[in-house]
Amino acid sequence: MKNETGIAHRWDAGETGCGHLAVGLKRELARLVPGQCLEVTARNEGAPVDVPAWCRVTGHDLLHAGHPKYVIQRKHQ
Amino acid sequence: MSEQKKLVVVNSRGFDDERSSVAWSIANTAAASDMDVTVFLVAAGVDWVRKGATEVARLNPLDPSIGDMVESFLGNGGRILVCPPCAKVRGYDEDSLIEGATIAGAPVMLEEIQAGGSALSF
Numbered sequence: 001m002k003n004e005t006g007i008a009h010r011w012d013a014g015e016t017g018c019g020h021l022a023v024g025l026k027r028e029l030a031r032l033v034p035g036q037c038l039e040v041t042a043r044n045e046g047a048p049v050d051v052p053a054w055c056r057v058t059g060h061d062l063l064h065a066g067h068p069k070y071v072i073q074r075k076h077q
Numbered sequence: 078m079s080e081q082k083k084l085v086v087v088n089s090r091g092f093d094d095e096r097s098s099v100a101w102s103i104a105n106t107a108a109a110s111d112m113d114v115t116v117f118l119v120a121a122g123v124d125w126v127r128k129g130a131t132e133v134a135r136l137n138p139l140d141p142s143i144g145d146m147v148e149s150f151l152g153n154g155g156r157i158l159v160c161p162p163c164a165k166v167r168g169y170d171e172d173s174l175i176e177g178a179t180i181a182g183a184p185v186m187l188e189e190i191q192a193g194g195s196a197l198s199f
Binding site for chain 1: 105111
């Protein structure tokens with residue numbers, strides 16, 4: 001069911017990393033309604049661990065992680 | 078699931094020290110991770126919220142400008158406290174500071190710790 005929502009929005013984070021990547025993820029996810037998916041391209045070398053950690057902390061679902069592409073589903077609140 | 082955790086980031090470093098940019102970067106990450114975050118500015122760290130100082134300065138070329146970091150922090154619900162004597166000794170009052178920065182001292186900050194908050198100090 002999770003994977004049937006499609007991509008509602010794409011964001012190229014470029015080389016943005018560390019805290020600035022987290023700030024961008026929050027900003028971009030805020031453009032979606034709960035249940036919609038964001039595809040992020042994050043080329044920073046910390047992204048493979050930082051993106052999953054941010055999702056665990058915030059409760060958003062990481063549906064796909066294949067560096068540099070990540071798909072995050074905005075959580076239902 | 079995540080419950081909202083409290084974090085206090087104490088920053089005593091000014092524009093001459095890259096560590097202050099790291100402090101704000103971590104505070105921003107926490108605010109963007111739905112944590113309840115308070116930045117407590119002391120000593121030279123007070124300059125981070127002085128009006129006019131935030132528009133152009135950038136301590137690390139890979140970081141956003143100081144103004145962008147402060148604005149993003151406030152936009153994500155972060156709270157900024159400014160140590161009263163640290164502001165006064167520099168000739169700053171509430172009017173000298175950007176919107177969103179409050180002159181408040183250690184007791185207010187410690188309330189956050191007492192309520193279960195963790196603290197990071199720079």
